Amino acid sequence: MKFVLASQNRHKLEEMQSILSAHGVQVALEADLGLQVDVEETGETFAENAMLKAKAVMEASGLPAIADDSGVCVDALNGAPGVYSARYGGPELDDAARYRLLLNNMRGARTRAAHFTSAIACVFPNGDTIEAEGICPGTIAFAPQGTGGFGYDPVFFLPELRKTYAQLTPEEKAAVSHRGKALAVFEGKLKDYLNRG
Numbered sequence: 001m002k003f004v005l006a007s008q009n010r011h012k013l014e015e016m017q018s019i020l021s022a023h024g025v026q027v028a029l030e031a032d033l034g035l036q037v038d039v040e041e042t043g044e045t046f047a048e049n050a051m052l053k054a055k056a057v058m059e060a061s062g063l064p065a066i067a068d069d070s071g072v073c074v075d076a077l078n079g080a081p082g083v084y085s086a087r088y089g090g091p092e093l094d095d096a097a098r099y100r101l102l103l104n105n106m107r108g109a110r111t112r113a114a115h116f117t118s119a120i121a122c123v124f125p126n127g128d129t130i131e132a133e134g135i136c137p138g139t140i141a142f143a144p145q146g147t148g149g150f151g152y153d154p155v156f157f158l159p160e161l162r163k164t165y166a167q168l169t170p171e172e173k174a175a176v177s178h179r180g181k182a183l184a185v186f187e188g189k190l191k192d193y194l195n196r197g
């Protein structure tokens with residue numbers, strides 16, 4: 001069964017494909033199908049944005065579409081960057097400039113508590129939908145550490161592991177991450193859906 005991932009992000013594809021291939025599900029990026037669907041992320045929640053993206057890409061491709069909307073919510077910043085994580089500081093910033101801006105904005109913060117959320121939505125051509133969500137609590141490090149992953153990984157610190165996301169192997173990250181947890185929930189729901197009568 002072929003699904004399309006409503007994203008241009010190859011890191012997300014890799015994190016999803018490794019889990020979903022166990023169910024005979026093949027995932028392709030929009031770009032791999034010659035598609036680039038621009039979706040305005042106008043939702044107020046990760047779940048709303050994931051559903052908007054998945055619906056638009058299902059309609060454009062005619063294939064079951066999966067979307068992940070994710071981001072980091074920082075307590076001392078009242079939940080920012082949240083759903084604006086990808087756009088924090090403006091479109092001209094790259095990943096490193098975005099996490100540096102986050103570190104600057106946290107100078108003198110009374111708490112460094114934060115969590116990542118991943119909302120996954122899947123829309124089938126017949127209109128059926130599956131939704132799942134995962135959360136990973138952590139803290140914002142004082143300085144970047146590690147070279148793995150993407151986005152805010154070098155500054156998202158897991159106190160129990162004493163490492164940032166960027167210091168974990170892909171397998172270690174998947175075992176604890178927001179996306180790994182959301183995918184585990186999604187995997188269960190997808191299995192039920194594919195096996196139903």
Ligand code: IMP
Pocket residue numbers: 009068069070071072085086149150151152153165177179
């Ligand atoms: P989205 O593509 O709209 O879901 O944007 C999510 C943004 O949140 C990404 O561009 C990253 O900046 C950040 N993000 C989401 N998941 C992760 C992750 O696993 N590690 C680091 N940053 C992430």
